[in-house]
Amino acid sequence: MELAEKLKEILGVIESAEVVYLSTIDENxxxxxxxxxxxxxxxxxPHLISMYTEESNQFTVYLTTNTSSAKIKEIGNNAKASLYFCKPESFTGTMLQGKIEIVTDSEFKHNAWMKGWELYYPGGIDSEDFSMLRFVPFSFKTYSDFQVETEKID
Incomplete structure (x- = not known):
């Protein structure tokens, strides 16, 4: 499969996966x-699609989390992380490796906020316990058709 086709397939998995699995490195x-x-x-x-068009790396991913969570401390100590997206029904998955950072831009967070997130962040958009993360990958590994492929991302 050509690299351009592979990248399109990867984006298809990333943009349709119900959840993403984030791995960070703990204090041990x-x-x-x-x-x-x-x-x-x-x-x-769908309201977040436009924020991704601003990114030079098409595989950049934003996440939300509680500021009080262990992952915030882990990211502060070590920015290395990976994300895993999968479609279990087809045995297809993509792992991205890269760096993750805490987003501090208040306007950006306000634009990303979604009604219903009060469930996770009872204090709302301006809560000190609402944080956003920006993950920028440098490589990916795909799993499909019982094959594994690894590539660097420019």
Whole structure:
């Protein structure tokens, strides 16, 4: 498969996966993985599509989390992370490796906010416990048709 076709396939998985699995490195140097809202899912979060067009890396992913969560401390100590998107019914998945950072731009957070997130962030958009994360990958590994492929991202 040509690289352009592979990249299109990867974006298809990323933009349709119901959830994404984020792995960070804990204080003991071990991976810590959890399921997160996949804000790159075009069907679930159509209002966020435009924020991704501003990115030079088409595989950049934004996430939300509680500022009080362990992952915020882990990211502060070590920005290395991975994201895993999958379609279990077809045994297809993509792992992205890269760096993750905490978004501090208040206007950006306001534009990304979605009604209903009060469930996760009872204090609302201006709550100190609402944080956004920006993940920028440098490589990917795909799993499909019982084959594994690894590539760098320019």
């Amino acid at each position: 140097g071990y991976p810590s993985t959890r399921a997160m809202l996949n804000l790159k899912n075009k069907k679930q979060y």
